Amino acid sequence: MEELILARIQFASTTLFHFIFVPLSIGLAFIIAVMQTMYVVKKKEIYKSMVQFWGKFFLINFAVGVVTGIIQEFQFGMNWSSYSRFVGDVFGAPLAIEALLAFFVESTFIGLWIFGWDKLPKKLHLACIWLVSIGTAISALWILVANSFMQNPLGFAIQNGRAEMNDFFAVLTNPKVLVAYPHTIFASLATASFFVLGISAWKLIKKKDVEFFKKSMTIPMIIGIISTMGIAISGHSQATYLIEAQPMKMAAAEGVWEDTADPAPWTVVANIDTESKETSMRLEIPYLLSFLAYGEFDGAVEGMNTLQSEYVQEFGEGNYIPPVKTTFWSFRIMVAAGGLMIFLTLIGLIKGWRRNLETSTGYLKWMVPAISFPFIANFSGWIMSEMGRQPWIVNGLMTTADGISPNVSAGSILFSLIAFSFIYTLLAIAMVYLFIKTIKNGPYVASSEGNIDTDPFLKGGKRRGA
Structure with a gap:
């Protein structure tokens, strides 16, 4: 069915592009709020310069993210109207709350923060950026509430062929939300941390504004190690949740066709043969899959063949096995990227403690491409989560x-796919251009009067010391 394939391609492409901006906005808002808190507490101008410089990236990213987010909601009514009619009463509520509550909080206080420099009292101005940070986190919560209903539908009743909400609290406290939300927040903090670390590393390699960028690495390095460890811990919570709520996704992510031994080993890499339904050439770590699934070093995991038979009995004839290779390898890419992030932040903390971070050229060179690691992990994690749910759009x-x-029609979807892709390409070019320009200019920009302006939101200004 061409319409289905094109609609899925469009949803995947627009969602992945939008997902570049969401975690970066959440993480940058928090890091900037911490930096501004340091400025208010310590009263050192370098912290104000840090807030204003990294604030540029946040504002650019936020603006582009808003545009891409609008298209996401537009798609539900355009390509997925049958889905929207079926779950609109449940799915629409958290999306509406996100737009009317969280997004308006973000937008209002971003405006006050931008135009409130040297106009609002310092503590009130600080409260603005903290409210922006809180707003981005709340926004993510409501989006996950909506998505979690697709993964694990709760708090509804079928009335007149539609899912209608009958327990808002059950929707809000969905176990999927409780395990996915911490994972998302930690991932967002890691994304922004590596973004700041990578740009700072590039500037240190070039010997530009050394003291500024050395100082800029301190806060995201600490947040980075905490968040990457948090990702690992919350990821384990998601695995134990999956074995109960979505065992087929868990089995596909591990390439398990037949029931495993007890205890079950975790497969590092393997050859997946979907035609013969076999997984061979396994490199395994004993006991680890049992620990991921149950939190203890014993317990078997049901295979896809067993689960397929159970699903046929429950839902009728059909293929309930998701795309195994995609689910299997996306999970491993996510784990590999996360492991590298933990390793790099640990090395960075050691070098910072030894006070030789800015001279460790080899490490700094690694941190520049490492900007991509959280994005790779975010993308692969989202792919694993959504593809592992197939063939369901609402599980079960x-x-x-x-x-x-x-x-x-397929032609209409293809036209909109091309049009959206063209718009997204223009947005990407504009964003990259602005990011590069901001990086090249650095934190101290010459004003028209010949002074040095560290304030990206106000014209003019005097040179500010560190």
Whole structure:
């Protein structure tokens, strides 16, 4: 079915592009709030310069992210109208709250923060950026509430062929939300930390504004190690949740066709043969899969063949096995990227403690491409989560094929896919251009009067010392 394939491609492409900006905005808002708190507490101008310099990236990223987010919601009515009609009463509520509450909080206080420099009292101005940070985190919560219903539908009743909410608290406290939200917040903090660390490392390699960028690495390095460790811990919580709520996704992520031994080993790499339904050439770590699944070093994991038979009995004839290779390898890419992030932040903390971070050229060179590691982990984690749910668009209630709009032609979807891709390309070019320009200018920009301006939101200014 061409319409289904094109709609899925469009949803994946626009979601992945939008997902560049969401975690970066959440993480940068928090890091900037911490930097401004240091400025208010310690009264050192270098912290103000840090807030204003990294604030530029946050504002650029936030602006582009808003545009890409609008298209996300537009798609539900355009390509997925059957899905929207079926779950609109449940799925629409958290999206509406996110837009009317969290997004307006972010937008209002971003405005006050931008134009409030040297106008609002310092503590009140500081409260603005903290409210922005809180708003971004709350926004993520409501989005995850909506997504978690797709993964684990709760708090509803089927009325007149539609899912209608009958327990808002059950929707809000969905176990999927409780394990996914910490994971998302830690991932966002790690994304922003590596973004700041990578740009700072590049500037230190070039010997530009050394004291500024050396100082800029301190806060994100600490946040980076805490958040990467948090990702690992919260990821383990998600694994123990999956074995109960979505065992087929867990089995696909591990390439398990037949029930495992007890205890079950975790597969590092393997050859997946989907035609013969076999996984061979395994490199395994004993006991680890049992620990991931149950939190203890014993316990078997049901295979996809067993689960397929159970699903056929429950839901009728059909193929309930997701794309195994995609689910399997996306999970391993995510784990590999996360492991590298933990390793690099630990090395960075050691070098910072030894006070030789700015002279460790080899390490700094690694940190520049490491900007991409959190994004790779974010993308692969999202792919694993969504593809591992297939063939369901709402787990156990509606298949993805049934959620497509019945009256939208393949040509219409293809046209919008090309149009959105063109717009996204222009946005990406503009964003990259502005980022590069900001990096090249550095934190101290010459004003028209010949002074040095460290304030990106106000014109003019005097040279500010460190």
